[in-house]
Amino acid sequence: MPTPFNFDPTSVAFAADPYAVYAKMRGQDAPYYWPDLDMVLLSRYADVSQIAVNPAMVRSLKGVRSDAELEAEKRKSGFADMPFHERFVQTxxxxxxxxxxxxxxxxIFGAFTGRGVKHLEIFIQAYVDALLSKAPHGLSFDFIELVxxxxxxxxxxxxxGIPERDAPQLRQWSEDIVSYYDVDKTPEKKAKAEAAVKAFHDYLIDLKRKRRASPKDDLISQMIMQEADGLFRKDExxxxxxxxxxxxxxxxxxVIGTGLNSLLNHPDALQDLRDDRSVLPTAIEEMFRYxxxxxxxxxxxxEAVTLRGHKxxxxxxxxxxxSAANRDGNVFPDADAFNIRRAPNRHMAFGRGAHLCLGNQLAKLNMRILFNALCSRFHVMEFAGNVTFxxxxxxxxxxxxxLIVK
Ligand code: HEM
Incomplete structure (x- = not known):
């Protein structure tokens, strides 16, 4: 298949505006073949949706390829020779x-429903209040780092069920693990990812031991009971x-950072939200779509599949x-506009189909509480410098x- 333009997602230009590149891709007749990863990139909403809901389109190659083929692919993609990562992250x-x-x-589904996460509301509100109270009035600070x-x-x-004092450590572990998923894999990133998985593993084993001795009202205690009943198997x-x-x-x-960035770039939307807080739920959905x-x-x-006549x-x-599907003008009128009253808004930020994000209710709850508090607490929120992605x-x-707040 021909490659009509060079796709470089590691470039500064792509970081500044990936949506222009996605628009180009959506405009092409055939889905874009990306030779670097030997992958067909789907950017139109209908194509992404069709593949995401099709049970014959899978995340794992287990059962599809032989063990030897799987091992070879793992090596090629840089995911071999990292024993902890292979056991606890790749599986x-x-x-x-x-x-x-x-x-x-x-x-674990029950814990993630709207009802399942409701008990967290009061804690999230308290965390948000404590973090926002650290914001210096009238002085510049980095909203990402502070909040x-x-x-x-x-x-x-x-x-x-991880104690508050250990929460800061979670950030480093998750960053080190997640950064190895991006396209620019380096040996340093690989070593960091493996070390983070090992450290988090050791931490969780210790926490498990403590919770087994004295269970609490948290997910890990629930999972320990399920494991004892044979419902979770080894390592799961x-x-x-x-x-x-x-x-x-x-x-x-x-999304907290980009959500606020979108609002600050659209002062009318921010004012609308300040004036009418009932818009909050659709505003949050739009932050996720945008x-x-x-x-x-x-x-x-x-199995073989046909998309718009292409086999x-x-x-x-x-x-x-x-994200490209979320800007498809065939589904979202004026798709590049940030419209906090957009309805319907069937965006795909949380995916679609069998793997639909389990954490979507929790993610939205965080956002609702935080953005409501931001609007209530600060009558001024302004950029205090340039924003880079x-x-x-x-x-x-x-x-x-x-950011500067008052
Ligand atoms: C903050 C915004 C979030 C976004 C945009 C997001 C997005 C996604 C997406 C797109 C998927 C599907 C992956 C695929 O199609 O292959 C997914 C899966 C998942 N997400 Fe989220 N997520 C978010 C937050 C969360 C949170 C807060 C949690 C948990 C605390 C979480 C837990 C999960 C889990 C467990 C899966 C796997 C579901 C499965 O395979 O059945 N996510 N997420």
């Missing part, structure tokens, strides 16, 4: 399919805890560009957000 419910995936997902970064560790920690409990941290930590930091923090996931085709054989790997394809977030 989890996000990377299983079919009945195995359903079994693991069902075990966005510490919040998810506290919330996920409380949810899982630890792998599930790691997935929750990896999936939920950096993504929440990033700048999804996890823009890119993959699926492997276990792809079994064995094709698809890249699902959820981190480079990369798998995540989208700000390096810094210099």
């Amino acid at each position: 989890n419910l996000l990377d299983t399919d079919g009945a195995e995936h359903e079994r693991l997902r069902r075990l 966005a970064a510490p919040l998810p560790g506290l919330v996920i920690g409380r949810f899982l 409990l630890i792998a599930t805890c790691m997935l929750i941290l990896m999936a939920g930590h950096g993504s929440t930091i990033d 700048e999804p923090p996890l823009p890119f996931f993959h699926r492997h085709a276990t 792809f054989p079994a064995g094709t790997t698809f890249g699902l560009l959820y 981190k480079p990369g394809l798998s995540t989208r977030g700000l390096k810094k957000l210099p």
Whole structure:
């Protein structure tokens, strides 16, 4: 297949505006073949949705390829020779399919529903109030460092059962693990990722021992009981805890930052939200649509599939560009406009199909509480400097957000 333009998601230009590149991709007749990762990138909403909901399009190649082929692919993609990572990060419910995936997902599903996360509301409010009270009035500070970064560790920690004093450590572990998923894999990143998994593993083993002796009202205590009943098998409990941290930590930091950035870039929207707080739920959905923090996931085709008349054989790997789908003008009128009253807003920031984000209710709860508090507490919120995005394809977030509040 010809490569009509050079796609470089590590470039500064891409970080500054990936949406211009995605618009180009969506405009092409055939889905874009990306030779670097031997992958077909899907950018139109209908294409992404079709593949995401198709059970024959899987996350894991287990059962599709022989063990030797799997090992060879692991080597090629840089995921071999990292024993802890292979056991606890590469093997989890996000990377299983079919009945195995359903079994693991069902075990923790209840904890993630709107009702399941409701008890966290009071804690999130307290964390938000404490963090915002540290913001210096009238002086410049980095909103990412002071507010966005510490919040998810506290919330996920409380949810899982990790004591507050240990929450700051979660950030480093999750950053080190997640950064090895992006396209620019270096030996340093690999070593850091493996070390972080080992350290978090050791921490969780210790926490498990403590909670077994004295259970609490938290997810890890629930999972320990499920493990004792034989519902979680070897390594699955630890792998599930790691997935929750990896999936939920950096993504929440990033969307808090980009959400505020979007509002500050659209003062009328910010004023609208200040004046009418009932807009908050649709405003939060729009923040997720406009700048999804996890823009890119993959699926492997276990059977041939046709997209808009283009045939792809079994064995094709698809890249699902959820963020490109979210700007598809065929689904979202005036798709590049940030419209906090957008309805309907069936964005794909949380994916679609069997792997739909388990943490979506928790993520939205965090955002609602935080943005409500920001609007109530500060009558002025202004940029105090330039905002730059981190480079990369798998995540989208700000390096810094210099802010002044009054
Ligand atoms: C903050 C914004 C978040 C976004 C945008 C997001 C996005 C996503 C997406 C797109 C997927 C599907 C991956 C795929 O299609 O292959 C996913 C899966 C998942 N997310 Fe999230 N996520 C967020 C927050 C969270 C949080 C806070 C948690 C947990 C505390 C979490 C836990 C999970 C889990 C466990 C899965 C795997 C579900 C499965 O495989 O069945 N996420 N997330």
